[in-house]
Amino acid sequence: MKKDKICYLPSDVSGLRYARDLARPGQFPFTRGIYPNMYAGKLWTMREFSGFGLARDTNKRFHFLLNSGQTGLSVAFDLPTLMGFDSDHPKAVGEVGLGGVAIDSLEDIEELFNGIPLAKVSTSMTINAPAAIIFAMYLACARKQRAKLAQLNGTIQNDILKEYMAQKEWIFPPRPSLRLIVDTVRFATRYVPKWNAISISGYHIREAGSTAVQELAFTLANGFTYVEEILRAGLKIDRFAPRLSFFFNAHQNFFEEIAKFRAARRIWARHLRYRYQARDPKSWRMRFHVQTAGCSLMAQQPENNIARTAYEALSAVLGGAQSLHTNGYDEPLCLPTHESAQIALRTQQILAHELGLKEAVDPLGGSYYMERLTNQMEEMAESYFRKIRSLGGVLKGLEENFFQREIANAAYQYQKEVEAKERIIVGVNEYVNKEELWRVPIFKIDPRREREQKVRLKRLRKRRSSNRVRKSLDQLKRKAATEENLMPHILDSVEAYATIGEIVDSLKEVFGEYQEPPSAL
């Protein structure tokens, strides 16, 4: 963000009214935090995102992290799973288990959570286009563990709009995708009330190169779009709004990031209360997860990333995050090793216990600079909302490449600033080591895993009742053409051990596939 001064004065925040714009933590508009005593009451959830290889490999990492004091699970799926391909699909070649864990069917989910009581842990799953299917697998697995659905705690990301904008792992076109999201929200509201059926994500928008303001504005614009879709499906705002959750990036400009988090809460609270007429204060409260910026990590002198991650994590804590993921320092090179994953977790534990951060809520509240930045973030986001409205909304903006272009422009601008040394990146464009020491151990996935998973899948296909699979998929297709909630039918298919690829293919027959609008570079 361009700044016109370096010293901030009371006159910079003269319009600020405490009760209206800040208020106590735990009070509308929640600028200072959503709970009165924040971390003094309950620490944030330390949730390290992990997944690789086959279900049993990731299961081992989960047990390791839980034994290291992690307080929630977070599952990374491999790309074939994210795209709805089975591990034996031709497009999955060379990708199985690489960027996350390979999941084909309920059998794999059962192995993934083997020995982990789903009634007790909270699990976040980064899954979007096929989120309804993975959610159904999780529910089926919990049922087999004899857990009650009402006990289950967790999140599915389930945010397709930011996929079209930034991360680009889509399957179906926007309309049926939104329908699946509404279906999961309705189902969760009724049967899995403690579940967050959507995590509206700015993280990936930022990683794709956006500015902090764009991350804030586009994420909230997506949030409003979901609210309107769910309202249109007939749910009352206070029935579902308390379970909407968010996910932001913690990037390099320390104070701007904190201001972004504070502004996000205030904007959400105001819109939910005044625009969508929510009455329940829980509907006004924005809860969010934060991950430190993967794109800020450098392959050069990778150990420096430990320091970068720690500062970014600190901004998330000062910004009042509910849960946090800290990146492994080796992630520009490979998936994190056991050791780097532990350093990342320890970084959070140091923040939580050694720095005295629990002793005051929103310690930067009232700083002229912080309040001015927070106001500016809000104003600039509001100006984007007006722009998006004038385009005809988020879906129209996507069709016209508005978001994609804004993000790509910002990414190129950033890169030019780095190359012109207007931005210094330590070890990259300044303080460069002549000899890269490169002592970092590289985490490798055994390439035999792919074959192993294919064999596993083949055996499953032989063992299960193909009659039951076919029937459930036929039923699902029929229902996909109606307006009925698809969740119960997806659950049936999953419990028949239909694979993710089979379910996605059945839905593709009815829904079609998304085609990205051709983009001008």
Place this chain on the structure above:
Amino acid sequence: MKRIRVLLAKAGLDGHDRGVKVIARALRDAGMEVIYTGLRQSVNAIVRSAVQEDVDVVAVSILSGAHMTLFPKIWKGLKRYGKRDVLLTGGGIIPRQDQERLAKLGIGRMFGPGDSTQEIVRYIHKNKNRR
């Protein structure tokens, strides 16, 4: 002087197109002709475009981890269809060991986080057109 023609492609299933788009603009600003294929191109589609567009350079972005599967296949395809003299380069999250193994096959340099676009421009100028 003939402008350098570059095919930029995203192979594999990942949708991370920040890098490839930044590089497309940087190469264009450096006076090259850039053809960008879009996301999730198959090996065959990349080879076909390289032949049809008669490019000097094929640059492939892969952040999914599938580089050791895809780069050798693309390289083989290019050679099979008479593009022996093309420079195949690329980038993504590619560990050095893997970079060295790809180099042994005759594939060009792999760039990663923190590398500058100007370095890539210089590299292409120096290494294109071994024909």
